[in-house]
Amino acid sequence: MGSKKIVYLDQNKWVEILKAQKSGTDSSLLEAVATLRKAVQSGSVIVPLAAGHYLETWHRSNWESRHDLAQVMRDLSQFSTLAPVQRVQRWEIDLALIYCLGFESGGAEPREIQKKILGRGVNHAFASPTGRLRLVSSVATDDAPEGEPLEPESQLLDLLEKVRALPNDAYEWWSLAGNTNDSMIHKDWDTRGQHRIGETYAMQERALSDHLIVIPGGKGRLDDLIAAQDLAEISEDVNEAAAEIGLDPLNVYGKLVQMGGPEAVKGFLRAMPSVAVRYEARRLKHRNHQWPWQQHDHIDLAALSVAVPYADIVVTERQWAHLFKVAKLDRRFNTRVISRLRDLPKILDD
Template identity: 30%
Template sequence: MATPLPLMVYLDLNHWYALGDALAGKPQNPDHVTALKQLQGHVERGEVMFPLSTVHYMELTENPRDAHRERAADAMALLSRFVTMAPGSKILDEELALELNRRLGRPAFPKKVTKFGIGVGFAFGEAKRMVLTGITEENRQELETGLGMSVSEFEASANATTEYWVLRGPPGTLRSAIENYDPYAARRVADDQLASFSVMINTLRTVPEVARRPMDAIVARQLSFDIIDNYTRALMSAGFVKQGPFHSRDDRTSFLMALPSRKVVTMMHFHYLKDVHRNWTINDLRDIAALSIAIPYCDVVVTDKKAWDTVVNRAHLDKEFSTPIFSSLTDLAKHLAV
């Protein structure tokens, strides 16, 4: 009998903070101590993995509170073991190629993307690991004798240490002293993305004709702006150089909604935009980006209450993708105990 694959469980960063506090002996909720112990047991038995995303790295790096970063990094090192999710852009490339092939038979051999790997490099699309090279067998034996461990064990230890410190980041007292270290570089990119997204929000709120067709505006923005580079690249690789294959609004909408990650983004945008008084933030866009990969490709998702209400009670994405979605560590622990 084949060994069951471990469940991939995605945790929103606020739950990593909670687990970090529990691990440090300062739980936000007494139940978190029990949950942490249970989750650790699942990981040690190889039953569950807790992959990290690019959003985890960006948001944790931007947190100026050293103690919060350290506690979260400790929990992540313990439970994730630095398993990471592929970046959304790479997964989108696969989704586009597969759907073009399904509908039109082109490209003939659509690309496949590995969804889970190891380390921050994999999460950002450049899988790099420290490996000792250029040593002779004699050098290897001498090194192993001196280290008291095999070279492969040393490489694993060095990589784990590097991964941990990437998550934890340098303390605040050193940040300004490290040349070219900029913990807010991604935040400035996100500021520009939010400003651009706000143009659509304002249009939907002020132009009645567009407000009556919010889904059209969401789809049009994605194809013409949000995923334009991936979409153009996919069409060209499929041989559509001069003219795209979709000529009607319904065709374009149908195509976009067939892409798993885009279905999540579209439906979350649609339901969030119903609240005309909502003050959109960078965290909203980042949460949606992370969930667009987690919900279709992980086995279980634990997000915050606001996102949970949207994806479960309004968009019903848990049923769409057969992915249990929760908003608390206690509910996750109960689910995994069944």
């Protein structure tokens, strides 16, 4: 992505950096961090945050712990951010309709996505004028799901604009770290909802794994089942994209049937980089029952679905790094995917 290298760090890698800095005993890790910091200061490397980093950092209820971690993130990222997967996916669908299915349209080019991936600040990370604040009519409880999404009122948008204008990136810092002496537990606020959403996601994936075990030929049908799920998940965006270029959405699905049904669907999904990452990761993880689904997998995949195709270096958990290499996604996107921060200096020198 241009002359600057994009280095994406999973949330647990940021935590590793904080622990190393506090202990001062892991010399090889501290050396890697110093090399990365020097590269950021020279302008040769960008270390962006993703929406998941904001969500996971806010899950730290102790404000001092949260601020310690946020300071590390602020200093290295300088509040550079990646666009969220739902926005990137929508851009990619436009191109897949043209280049994979052969529908005609003007103006959509792959390089335009590259230009829009990287931005600055929490509003870019969430593709929202309210940043990480998601407005709903009521927060979820043990007995009821959250209410319907709400559009922000003009007074709120005006207030946020004023806050964004405050000096020293005060709005960006609050969005990542919250306030001093703030436990982040407020009436009518749900600051840790991602864990609940992630656990629901993990339960659904576990149920799929169990289903595949008991049905005849389940493992052989795995790829088709996941492809069908992924197509259903992006169907609203597909319908919208088709309508924007003057297509009846039914023509898209008819073309997929005409081109070979399940195999054409998988080809269509693989034509969209962020969707391809999620599809490959899910199908390969389901093939290995020794890697159970966890609540944080949902947020990991949302960020990695953008990072793997569009960053130059991705430092993630060993499990994900292995799956991406098995799927040859690192080769397809020319992305170095590693699991050890200590390996960064050598790669940055390449």
